Amino acid sequence: MKYAFFPGCSLETTAWDFAQSARAVCAALGVELEDIPDWVCCGSTPAHASNASLATALPVVNLQKARAMGHPVVTACASCYARLRTANHRLRADAAECDRMERVTGARYDGDVEVLHVLDLLVNRLGIAAIRAQIKRPLSGLRVACYYGCLLSRPPEIVAFDDPEHPACMDDLVAAAGAEPVAWPYKTECCGASLAMTEPAAVSRLGHRLLSMARLAGAACVVVACPLCQMNLDLRQRDATAAHGELPPTPVLYVTQLLGLALGIPAEELGLGALTVRADGLFAGMKVEG
């Protein structure tokens, strides 16, 4: 299975550990990822909040490059994923928009390159059963809050690989890795990451709300599939607890890091050392090097 990989800006820097663990997990499961050459930023929220043409054109530039590769696109960032899917959605429905994008990007594109999130690839292309068969070190006894955030499941007419209000794919993956996903109510509540720089007070409130609910539900850690959620809940965790009350330090891992450990990939190949809140303690007593 071969896919065109769109890393996106976060996965080159603040989320290099997500990139490394996603690549390692895919390699271990026989999925070949080839980077889109000369990929460019998707524009994220600043583009769609500033210029509608730019917000579609930046994803289109990448999708045009991917089309030349002849493989479906896989991305790991929830924001990149939403922007690429939104561009496709707009172009498929609207010939005038295709004309407009041809004027802006200099080439025709009609929205036909398939775009998957890495979770969608793992759960729906490879399948839970195939992944379970590859598990070498089950993470028995580890209680995990799976946090999906906003853009992996919303809006459903654009993303739609899981239920928009009650997604379960990450819970299934975590269970396949031998860990125990907890039931909790804030799976799809937004963490406010796009406001991290501009509205830190709101972001602290939202982060604390999520982390305290995860703890109340009995989770020892949170697992995410978005670089913005991860940075917000991990790097800014101390700001949140300082503002709204102490909580036990709660590691926030990428789902690919957790799955990678269960697949037998060494911790140092999964970037676990880059977490702000260390995860070592979670795996003490398991035959897993945290």
Added chain:
Amino acid sequence: MSDAITWKGPALVDEVERRSGTPVSACFQCHKCSTGCPVGPEMDLLSSQVMRLVHLGAEADVLESRAIWLCASCEACTTRCPMEIDIAGVMDALRIMAVERQADGADARAEIFNRSFLGSVRRHGRVFELGMMTAYKLRSGDLLADVGKFPAMLAKGKIGLLPKRSGAAAQVREVFRRAEEEEKRP
């Protein structure tokens, strides 16, 4: 906000519907969007109130609100709206209009952040975090926030001192130029 708001005609709702491509006028004030909004507690107007003020043509009240800049673009409102209004898309249209019309009182930080972020993309084809954050801090005057996090991020390789340019940076600059031209077309 003024005490009594009277209907000022359909110009605003027409423009917002045209720009956002979504039927704002279908809103019947069920408040489902406001109920599920993660930043409702911080907003000066709830999203359902923004929709109503757009109906009423209260342009200044809407474009000068903090609410349009506090929207986190999480799409909960868009997903849940029973009338299928893309409420997050309406917030985008209103932010763009607020900048175009240089609306007073609009929260400057979000706009400065967007400008700093896109400036970095325009220049390098990708976001160069350190450059983007420096530009944001200098423009917003918010110099000290998060500075304490830099050393650990540097040590963990989570922020770089030099930009990682895309090989297609020149193409991106041209796309920016043409996208701006496109937005000026009638």
